[in-house]
Amino acid sequence: MAVRATAGRVTRRRARTRADLLDAAFAVFAVKGFGRVPIEEVCEAAGYSRGAFYSNFASLDELFFALYRERADLIADQVAGALALDGPDLDVRAAVERVTEVLLLDRDWLLVKTDFLVHAARDPDVARTLLEHRARLRRAIADRLARTHARTPLPAVLGGAEAAAHAVVAAYDGVTTQLLLDRDPEHARGWLAQLLTALLTDGSGTPETNPGNSTDNTTDNTP
Amino acid sequence: MAVRATAGRVTRRRARTRADLLDAAFAVFAVKGFGRVPIEEVCEAAGYSRGAFYSNFASLDELFFALYRERADLIADQVAGALALDGPDLDVRAAVERVTEVLLLDRDWLLVKTDFLVHAARDPDVARTLLEHRARLRRAIADRLARTHARTPLPAVLGGAEAAAHAVVAAYDGVTTQLLLDRDPEHARGWLAQLLTALLTDGSGTPETNPGNSTDNTTDNTP
DNA sequence: TGTACATCAGTGAACGCGCGTTCACTGATGTAC
DNA sequence: TGTACATCAGTGAACGCGCGTTCACTGATGTAC
Numbered sequence A, B: 001m002a003v004r005a006t007a008g009r010v011t012r013r014r015a016r017t018r019a020d021l022l023d024a025a026f027a028v029f030a031v032k033g034f035g036r037v038p039i040e041e042v043c044e045a046a047g048y049s050r051g052a053f054y055s056n057f058a059s060l061d062e063l064f065f066a067l068y069r070e071r072a073d074l075i076a077d078q079v080a081g082a083l084a085l086d087g088p089d090l091d092v093r094a095a096v097e098r099v100t101e102v103l104l105l106d107r108d109w110l111l112v113k114t115d116f117l118v119h120a121a122r123d124p125d126v127a128r129t130l131l132e133h134r135a136r137l138r139r140a141i142a143d144r145l146a147r148t149h150a151r152t153p154l155p156a157v158l159g160g161a162e163a164a165a166h167a168v169v170a171a172y173d174g175v176t177t178q179l180l181l182d183r184d185p186e187h188a189r190g191w192l193a194q195l196l197t198a199l200l201t202d203g204s205g206t207p208e209t210n211p212g213n214s215t216d217n218t219t220d221n222t223p
Numbered sequence C, D: 001t002g003t004a005c006a007t008c009a010g011t012g013a014a015c016g017c018g019c020g021t022t023c024a025c026t027g028a029t030g031t032a033c
Helices: A012-032 A039-046 A050-056 A060-084 A092-104 A107-120 A124-147 A161-182 A185-200 B012-032 B039-046 B050-056 B060-084 B092-104 B107-120 B124-147 B161-182 B185-200
Strands: none
Touching (some): A012 A039, A012 A050, A012 A107, A039 A050, A039 A060, A060 A092, A060 A107, A060 A124, A092 A161, A107 A161, A107 B107, A107 B161, A124 B161, A161 A185, A161 B107, A161 B124, A185 B185, B012 B039, B012 B060, B012 B107, B039 B050, B060 B092, B092 B161, B092 B185, B107 B124, B161 B185
């Protein structure tokens, strides 16, 4: 009801307001978390009254959903782009570097994405959207891995490019969790690169940093 | 203020009420998510009035925190127990099986734990509690791995039992994310076992199932 | 073990604030001539 | 390009519900003798 039923053209003013609200919501959600932010606060951050919100969205849930889709598409494009840079041969180290950069750079996005995960975990419809986004990321990775499959074999345990792509996403999710808690993006990037190397090669990679938590280095590091 | 300042003995009745409220809250939080549940609903589920809640907790946040600590301790004990079963030699396959069982069995716990993660990500004090819990899990794993370190070497990329334990936790987190979305615990357990095998061995493990999403098996599986 | 009393734990009605939602309005934008 | 008009987008005051919080109370629990 609040959202226009008329399929007419969207005025510039309207498009601008909508974009402003989405941007403001992203910032505010990242700080406080979706579900802890009243509509009023989003509107204030965007510089509009509450009426403007209701003129563009039916609910905060709808806005959140739109926000997720928009940003997720952006990320998926960036990842696909980062993977397309190499020639036919895959420079694993460089590719991992670039993808890691895209995926772990923006803490705000990780926060919002995790809020979205929490909702998706309880609503199969929302879950479908998130699974589609993940499938898109996986496909980009799997395609890239498959391209060099023949000459650089993947470890047997993972049994294929699809499975390897799954492993990459799982490693990403795992490192994300750690990063959300310890707020150390440098550490997270090095650690993700190391995990991916361990997963995608047969142990021929060279570690650069010890990912062990600096507060509990009780185990010997000497080879 | 709501919580008794007197350090006197806790009556049986009181302890019972508190436990009832915590149990009811766990169930209700799992279904709806913390932050989407009014106090009234927890009380109703537990069979008490709101006054009983305020007599035992200052806020839902405090209850949630107590709830997390209680369950996290339980899980940590179970994992430590599952790892202690073997003799001096580590049967990787069996240990992975048992730990996986404990960690991925209870969807309700995964949901509540993720809610807690979302809060921890925005509050360093809460994060500390969660990091401590994770450190405890890691230590149990690292100690176990270190015990067999000498005869069954870990892959070089991971560079030590501590790092390997980190990798195990990251794999667990990654698989948890996937499980929250696809609700397929069988698949998740097989997949986690496979990931752990890939991480903890030098590729000598044997895959049982293809973790690739059943809806997009476009890549060849033939070796 | 029984009774009398004191304190404690939980009740539930009442209060009031925060916030979602509505709507009559006004200024902005776009169209027709 | 300018003017007149129609429609659209955003305003903000007002309403009212949901829910957090309080508190005078009553029944439950534990203690003393």
